[in-house]
Amino acid sequence: xxxxxxxxxxxxxxxxxxxxxxxxxxxxxxxxxxxxxxxxxxxxxxxxxxxxxxxxxxxxxxxxxxxxxxxxxxxxxxxxxxxxxxxxxxxxxxxxxxxxxxxxxxxxxxxxxxxxxxxxxxxxxxxxxxxxxxxxxxxxxxxxxxxxxxxxxxxxxxxxxxxxxxxxxxxxxxxxxxxxxxxxxxxxxxxxxxxxxxxxxxxxxxxxxxxxxxxxxxx
Amino acid sequence: xxxxxxxxxxxxxxxxxxxxxxxxxxxxxxxxxxxxxxxxxxxxxxxxxxxxxxxxxxxxxxxxxxxxxxxxxxxxxxxxxxxxxxxxxxxxxxxxxxxxxxxxxxxxxxxxxxxxxxxxxxxxxxxxxxxxxxxxxxxxxxxxxxxxxxxxxxxxxxxxxxxxxxxxxxxxxxxxxxxxxxxxxxxxxxxxxxxxxxxxxxxxxxxxxxxxxxxxxxxxxxxxxxxxx
Amino acid sequence: xxxxxxxxxxxxxxxxxxxxxxxxxxxxxxxxxxxxxxxxxxxxxxxxxxxxxxxxxxxxxxxxxxxxxxxxxxxxxxxxxxxxxxxxxxxxxxxxxxxxxxxxxxxxxxxxxxxxxxxxxxxxxxxxxxxxxxxxxxxxxxxxxxxxxxxxxxxxxxxxxxxxxxxxxxxxxxxxxxxxxxxxxxxxxxxxxxxxxxxxxxxxxxxxxxxxxxxxxxxxxxxxxxxxxxxxxxxxxxxxxxxxxxxxxxxxx
Numbered sequence: 001x002x003x004x005x006x007x008x009x010x011x012x013x014x015x016x017x018x019x020x021x022x023x024x025x026x027x028x029x030x031x032x033x034x035x036x037x038x039x040x041x042x043x044x045x046x047x048x049x050x051x052x053x054x055x056x057x058x059x060x061x062x063x064x065x066x067x068x069x070x071x072x073x074x075x076x077x078x079x080x081x082x083x084x085x086x087x088x089x090x091x092x093x094x095x096x097x098x099x100x101x102x103x104x105x106x107x108x109x110x111x112x113x114x115x116x117x118x119x120x121x122x123x124x125x126x127x128x129x130x131x132x133x134x135x136x137x138x139x140x141x142x143x144x145x146x147x148x149x150x151x152x153x154x155x156x157x158x159x160x161x162x163x164x165x166x167x168x169x170x171x172x173x174x175x176x177x178x179x180x181x182x183x184x185x186x187x188x189x190x191x192x193x194x195x196x197x198x199x200x201x202x203x204x205x206x207x208x209x210x211x212x213x214x215x216x217x218x219x
Numbered sequence: 220x221x222x223x224x225x226x227x228x229x230x231x232x233x234x235x236x237x238x239x240x241x242x243x244x245x246x247x248x249x250x251x252x253x254x255x256x257x258x259x260x261x262x263x264x265x266x267x268x269x270x271x272x273x274x275x276x277x278x279x280x281x282x283x284x285x286x287x288x289x290x291x292x293x294x295x296x297x298x299x300x301x302x303x304x305x306x307x308x309x310x311x312x313x314x315x316x317x318x319x320x321x322x323x324x325x326x327x328x329x330x331x332x333x334x335x336x337x338x339x340x341x342x343x344x345x346x347x348x349x350x351x352x353x354x355x356x357x358x359x360x361x362x363x364x365x366x367x368x369x370x371x372x373x374x375x376x377x378x379x380x381x382x383x384x385x386x387x388x389x390x391x392x393x394x395x396x397x398x399x400x401x402x403x404x405x406x407x408x409x410x411x412x413x414x415x416x417x418x419x420x421x422x423x424x425x426x427x428x429x430x431x432x433x434x435x436x437x438x439x440x441x442x443x444x445x446x447x448x
Numbered sequence: 449x450x451x452x453x454x455x456x457x458x459x460x461x462x463x464x465x466x467x468x469x470x471x472x473x474x475x476x477x478x479x480x481x482x483x484x485x486x487x488x489x490x491x492x493x494x495x496x497x498x499x500x501x502x503x504x505x506x507x508x509x510x511x512x513x514x515x516x517x518x519x520x521x522x523x524x525x526x527x528x529x530x531x532x533x534x535x536x537x538x539x540x541x542x543x544x545x546x547x548x549x550x551x552x553x554x555x556x557x558x559x560x561x562x563x564x565x566x567x568x569x570x571x572x573x574x575x576x577x578x579x580x581x582x583x584x585x586x587x588x589x590x591x592x593x594x595x596x597x598x599x600x601x602x603x604x605x606x607x608x609x610x611x612x613x614x615x616x617x618x619x620x621x622x623x624x625x626x627x628x629x630x631x632x633x634x635x636x637x638x639x640x641x642x643x644x645x646x647x648x649x650x651x652x653x654x655x656x657x658x659x660x661x662x663x664x665x666x667x668x669x670x671x672x673x674x675x676x677x678x679x680x681x682x683x684x685x686x687x688x689x690x691x692x693x694x695x696x697x698x699x700x701x
Binding site: 445 | 533585586588589592595596599600602605608609612613616617620623624626627628630631635
C-alpha cells in the first residue's frame with residue numbers, strides 16, 4: 001500500500017473575491033492561494049486596495065462576492081479567527097496599560113502559542129526591560145515591536161501583515177524578516193503588503209499586484 | 220499549532236481585569252457620573268425652589284432623570300476608546316463571539332459608572348427630600364433599570380462608534396429606547412407614592428433586563444461590525 | 449425559476465427599477481389623489497355630524513389613516529431593513545431608507561391633526577394622551593433613523609446601520625406603547641379619549657376606507673419616487689444614468 005501523494009490543501013484560498021465601497025470597485029475579482037511555508041507579497045500603489053484586501057481576509061470586512069477557504073474548508077468566523085493573526089495599522093494597545101499588561105490581555109483574548117510567554121516574546125522583539133512601561137510612553141517603533149510580540153505569541157498559522165515595516169528602523173526590518181522566516185519554517189504562512197520592493201522577507205514568495213481598477217496576478 | 224486558547228470565561232476574565240486596571244489608572248474619572256447626577260439634582264432644586272414639599276413630590280422622577288442623564292453622558296466612553304486605538308478590531312478577530320465581549324464590556328462599564336451612582340443615590344435622595352418609604356423602591360428600580368439602560372445604550376453606542384461628534388445624535392437615538400425603562404422605573408416610585416404596589420413595574424423591568432441581556436449584545440455586535448466597515 | 453421570483457431579481461437591477469418606478473409612480477400618485485379626494489368629499493359632505501363632537505370629529509378622516517400609515521411604514525421599513533441586512537440587497541436598503549422621511553411625514557400629520565382634534569375637547573393644544581405620546585416617540589424613532597443615515601458617509605454602511613436601528617425600534621415599539629399606556633393610567637386616570645366610547649356608525653366608515661386606500665396609494669407613489677431618486681444618486685457615473693440624463697433612448701424592457 002503506497003501512500004497516496006495528495007497535496008495538502010492551501011492554507012488560504014480566495015476565489016472570485018470582490019469588494020466595492022460606495023459602488024466604487026476597490027478590488028476584484030481575485031483568485032489566489034497561499035500554501036503553508038510560503039509568503040505572498042501584495043504590492044500596489046496607495047489606494048490600490050491592499051489594506052482592504054487584508055481586512056476582508058481577516059474577516060473585518062465582508063466581501064461583496066467570492067469565497068475564502070482555509071485549509072480546504074469554507075472560512076466561517078470561528079475557523080477564521082483561529083487560523084489568522086492580523087497586524088493592521090492601529091496597534092490595538094491601551095495607552096494606560098503597561099506593555100506586559102497589554103500582552104497579557106491580548107493573550108487572554110486571542111490565545112497564546114504553547115511554549116511562549118509574553119516576557120520571552122518581548123525579549124525576542126527587543127523590548128526586554130520595557131515590561132512595565134506604559135504603552136503611552138512607547139515610541140511608534142516600540143509600539144510596532146510590541147505588536148510584533150503579540151503576533152509572535154499568537155497561535156494562528158496564517159499571518160496577515162499590513163505594512164509591517166512601517167515605523168521600524170533597520171534592526172526592526174530585520175526582526176520582521178526573521179519572524180516571517182521562522183513562521184514559515186514552522187509550517188505557517190504570511191501575506192505581507194508593502195508599497196514597493198524596498199523590503200521583503202527573504203523567503204519563498206509569490207507576488208500579487210493590485211492596480212486600480214484592473215488587477216493582475218503574477219506567480 | 221498547539222495553543223492555549225481562551226474559552227468564554229477566560230476571555231471574560233482577561234477583559235474584566237483589563238478594565239479594572241484601566242479604571243484604576245484613571246481613578247478620578249469614576250466619580251464623574253455621580254458628580255453629574257449631583258449637578259442635575261442641584262439644578263432642579265434651584266429651578267424648582269428649595270421648598271421641601273415641592274421637591275419631595277418630584278424627587279423620585281428627578282433622581283431617575285439624574286441617573287439616566289448621567290448614564291447617557293457616560294455612554295460615550297463605552298466603546299470610543301477601544302475603537303480609536305484599534306482594540307475593537309482585536310476583539311472582532313478573537314476566537315470568542317463579539318457579542319460575549321460586548322456583554323462583558325457593558326457589564327464592566329455599568330459596574331464602573333452606574334454603581335457609584337447607585338451608591339450616591341441615597342445621599343442625593345436626601346437632598347431632594349425623598350420620602351423615606353420610597354427609597355427602597357427607588358433603589359430597586361435603579362438596580363434593575365440602570366443595567367437595562369446600559370444594555371440599550373450599548374446598542375446606540377455601537378451604532379455611532381465610528382463618528383466624530385455624535386453628541387445629540389446619541390441622545391436622539393437613545394431616548395425612544397429609554398422611554399419604557401424610565402416609565403416603569405420612575406413609575407414604580409410614583410406608584411408606591413400613591414400607595415399602589417410597585418412590584419408589577421419592577422417585575423417588568425426585571426423581565427426587560429433578562430431579554431436585553433440576551434438580545435442587546437447581539438444587536439450591538441452587529442452594529443459594531445456595520446460601523447467599523 | 450418562478451416568474452415572480454424572476455421579476456424580483458430583475459427589479460433589483462438599478463436600471464430596471466428606475467424604469468419601473470418612473471412608470472408607476474405617477475399612476476400611484478394620481479390614483480391615490482383621486483381616491484383621497486373621493487374620501488374627503490364623503491368625509492366632509494356626506495357623513496352626518498357626530499352628536500357628541502359636532503363637526504370637529506371630521507378630522508378623524510385624516511388623523512386615522514395617517515396614524516395607521518405611520519405605524520405601517522415603520523414596520524415596512526424594518527422589513528426592508530431586515531432583508532437588506534441578511535441578504536445584502538441594495539434595492540432593499542434604498543427602499544428602507546426611502547420609507548423613513550415618508551413615515552416621519554405621516555407621523556407629523558398624525559400629531560398635528562390629533563392636536564387640532566383634541567383642542568375643542570381638552571381645551572389645550574396638547575394633552576399627554578397615550579396614543580399621541582406614542583406617536584411623538586415614534587417621530588423621534590424616525591428622526592433617529594434619518595439622522596443616523598445622514599451621519600455616516602458610506603451609503604451602504606449608513607443604510608445598514610439605520611436599518612438595524614429600525615429593526616430595534618420596531619421590536620421595542622409595542623413595549624413603548626404598553627409603557628406609555630401604563631404611565632397614562634398611573635398618572636392621569638381616565639383621559640378623554642379621542643375616539644369616544646361608541647363604535648363608529650356604518651355610515652361613517654366608508655369614507656374612512658377610501659382615505660385609507662388613498663393614503664396607501666399615495667405612499668406607494670411617494671416611495672417609488674423617492675427610491676428612484678436615491679437609486680439614481682447612488683448609480684451616478686454609470687453609463688445608463690448618463691444616457692438617461694442626456695435624453696437618449698434606453699431600450700424598453
